[in-house]
Amino acid sequence: MSVFIFLVLFPSVVWADESLEDLFSRYFSEKIKAESVLAVVSASDEELRRGSIPGLTVCIERATVAGAVYDRLLLTLSDVLFTRKGEEVKIHSYGGAKLSGTALKKDFLEALKKNMPRYEVKTLELKGGRVTLLGVYKRKATLRMHALIRLSGQYVITGGAGTLKFDSSTNDNPFVSAVDVGRAVAKAAPGLNFSNFYASPRVTEIRVDHDMIWFTAK
Template identity: 55%
Template sequence: MAAQYEPLFVKYFSDKILAKSVLPVIMATDDELRRGKIPTLNLCLEDAEIEGVRFDRLLLVMRDVLFTAPARGVVIHSHGESSLSGGVSKETFLANLSAGMPHFAVSELELKDGRVMIKGVYDRRLTFRVRALMRFTGAYVIDGEGAAKIKFVDATNDNPAISTLDVGRAISAAATPLSFVNFFGATRVKEVLVDHDMVWFSAESDR
């Protein structure tokens, strides 16, 4: 019976999540499904976008899902504990950064040993053209709200007329911030690993 419901959950999540691939895996008995209960629902996403940030792969695990199945599909009403894990490749990280910081042309990007290093040219025309070669080094830091973004601890800038602090803040906001409190499961980031040109993370709900 689970196979009959999976296409309905594909449509349900596809209507709410922008992703290239949406694959739900239902772990429930036929009797549980008839009662509208799924002990464990796994959702595998590829090339997904959450609040404007792209992710290569995501795995959402939702426990004790309660749903109804009206004529046109399924509707999830509640769930228990949930967890979310995923990864971002160097290419996707760079795409996120470029989309959020079009005035910063990245020439070098390193994701390794828990560290993020971004080097490039900031080039923008305001009243007059400003240009600077800048380099930022830092690591992901998880805040009290369960979101994570890069905190830069070292920076260089060859143009003192441009604020290193302001550009660093803008890059941090654009460079794949991790926040999922408004996504399914309302999970909070617990761990972030950076290495081998990848960013991995795991998040869990409070309940």
């Protein structure tokens, strides 16, 4: 997030060759599905001549990864080795990779609406590390069934990915299983999985608060 602020406050600062940054921006745009991709190169002229970049930062806006929408992503690569041929660049290796970003409440709701239309969300709270939902579950059976179900849980990290797990629920209809509905809602909710993203970083931290989800992956 600091890089975004830096670019806004200091637009005249030149970190490296501007055309090279354009090439890296295009390079990552072809690998990442997003509305905006901006690469920032931090290297001296001598390092660039050797095909070496100590720090390469990629600022990404409105990205879709494994079906989940992220408002902001920040990808940082260290000790990058690359080659340039004409108007193309190619990264051969990097020493380390870190990804951080945010997912918004509105995108969480859109995911549930698309993936779990039977559960109509009335309220969603992302606060204090927990995800709390209140919604109406509708099912067509012999008779129409409705249930007002409240679900509360948190994101847990398993195998380098973040998944939502509900551990508390209330339900006003004994003929509907709140546990089963919770499992379906959790599956429909955005998951934090970057195994198919550039560098395949593994999630190491997840924070939920202020109607947003923050994460860090390495």
